[in-house]
Amino acid sequence: MTNLSVSAEPVDPVQLDKLAQVAVHTGLQLQVGQDLVMTAPIAALPLARLITKHAYAAGAGLVTTFYSDEEATLARYSHAPDASFDRAPSWLYDGMAKAYENGAARLAIAGDNPLLLASQDPARVSRANTANSIAYKPALEHISNFDINWNICAYPSPSWAAQVFPDLPIDQAVRKLAEAIFAASRVNLEDPIEAWRSHNAVLAERSAWLNGQRFSALHYSGPGTDLTIGLADDHEWHGGASVAKNGVTCNPNIPTEEVFTTPHAHRVEGTVSSTKPLSYQGTLIDEIQVRFEAGRIVEASASRGEDVLLKVLDTDEGSRRIGEVALVPHSSPISASGVLFYNTLFDENASCHIALGQCYSKCFVDGASLTPEQIAAKGGNSSLIHIDWMIGSDQIDIDGIRADGEKVPVMRKGEWA
């Protein structure tokens, strides 16, 4: 009698190859002759290589990849002088910004240990993040303004899998995380490219309905939550595939389940509680509770990571206001998987969420032609940060409020009404 064996490798190479194809074709829609700037944790090397191959096969000009290394990050916290924590490689980020200005696309592979810095000094973590955010802003603006086609997808790094499935042996943890990523990214299906086409159609339909309603605000109610989010003037809902300013239709997030728009930075009132823990740059922030007045967070607490949260809120003028509101049904496949990923790319697609900080200019009617001043005048927020956190659950009701005060049910118990 022999044992029946499944794939010997924890990460199925066939599905990984499909993920690389989805990232290049659906995620980026990489153009012939277009350069690609990729970032990846070093553990994600197998996926980065497949993406490189498919990018060149799709006609890429030049693929340039930067690998981050968790060991190097930890070596900094263990050995570097204190002054190091105010430094960032602005020369590199300025170069990336130039690459985007010259037409390069951008792909990021997510996969870092979400708790890498959990035991480090929060003041140092915050200083390092702030220095990095300031240096990264010129490059990030090309992403948040959607100047170019970009994509984030994910690889099941062992250090990440160990956090998601702490009770499993590492090989099994990686296998389970890989399966969850592949399912959420629709690459476990026969024809993932086609599956993404029809999924994008569903998200486009929901966005169109919301745009037709022209709500001036959304009202959220549920345990610990009584929140009115005013929507920005001339806001526009988006979801799934979207056209970047360079004319390329891409899917910035693989996976994605959300439809989202820009809230009014000065018209948010009430209280809201997070419904899932938030992993932010290596630390976990849990059970967030905040109160808004005139769009500004005036009270904030968390049961875990409160010191990090409070420092984040003090990053700049816009970091106490929100720049994104997103609707996700509680029954989304990612939520239904029951897996808490400790990674925003996944967890934000399991739950309605809002984001502190920078808004997306594309979430305005004719957003591509607006100046930063025009965006601000319509209520769009501006900040160095953009941090999504989850406020949805099966106990949340959401109503749309029209300009005349009429209420329209949008979600009931976490599902589309």
Next chain:
Amino acid sequence: MTNLSVSAEPVDPVQLDKLAQVAVHTGLQLQVGQDLVMTAPIAALPLARLITKHAYAAGAGLVTTFYSDEEATLARYSHAPDASFDRAPSWLYDGMAKAYENGAARLAIAGDNPLLLASQDPARVSRANTANSIAYKPALEHISNFDINWNICAYPSPSWAAQVFPDLPIDQAVRKLAEAIFAASRVNLEDPIEAWRSHNAVLAERSAWLNGQRFSALHYSGPGTDLTIGLADDHEWHGGASVAKNGVTCNPNIPTEEVFTTPHAHRVEGTVSSTKPLSYQGTLIDEIQVRFEAGRIVEASASRGEDVLLKVLDTDEGSRRIGEVALVPHSSPISASGVLFYNTLFDENASCHIALGQCYSKCFVDGASLTPEQIAAKGGNSSLIHIDWMIGSDQIDIDGIRADGEKVPVMRKGEWA
């Protein structure tokens, strides 16, 4: 009965850690608060991590590492459109140049497969190299002008070890290459830092003797070689540790056995044959024979890689002239090891050599204060390339020629006379 076992790991972790310390302290003499830009093949991750640790412990501001991946390079040759081979990441190299201008040090870990591109189309290899050289020039100038402290050291990557010891199983090949690197880099000694101090003193003494002689030319004779190399006006010999323009004394090459200076770009006459194969950007060039007239290569051939050689010579105006002449005794430890590394960092330190292309401005009296025009007027060559190749052996005699024609024996049968 149990087997006696040696270190289970092919690369001895204790010696690797010593190499990292030598690279940071002797190689770079990294300063407190100084940033570091590092490049490394992904296979060299263990050494890059140790260097990162020791750099931070030495007070580094920020260490930024770029990993190259041989698989990605090959994917380009297998899948990219033809136009890709004229592209290079100038935005990245311009950023590196900016980092150096802002005071960063530079460390490169060598370790690539020297024959990675041997079976690729030489025309494409040449186009890719030329595009890269043009884009890299602004950054490279900070190195060739010795504006900053920099270092190259080496890691025994499996793909490199497999070329050096093709008949050994890969673990044994890596172990043997590691031992050869550690010995050449003096980290197999009890106190490598002290060993480098006394080695630098020997090289400084040889440089001082040569500088005292004020030769106007060197004459090489041996099988296939009858060559007179005029030395640049106000040339200065250097070797071992050297002071960069930023005031830091560093050892740019680990290992190093050479003393070297700037030849006169227009005063080289005669014929010379290479004595070791040259690995140039993934291809092997062997049995080079060239003839110089008035400093310019007017005839060139090679038994292998001739097409690559001829393309390299046509890179630009300066690529047919030489920019460096270096003296290494045939009995150097690297030569004595009998290992042909197929890597210039090592092979050039086993043999007298010359370099096609760009000269080093520091190899002039008061070189730091000279303009490019002044350097050219003194006979310093300028080019996008700088390619060392080996012309020394135990059959080569070298005489120094004074301005008045007097001949002084410098080397006999490959050894200091």
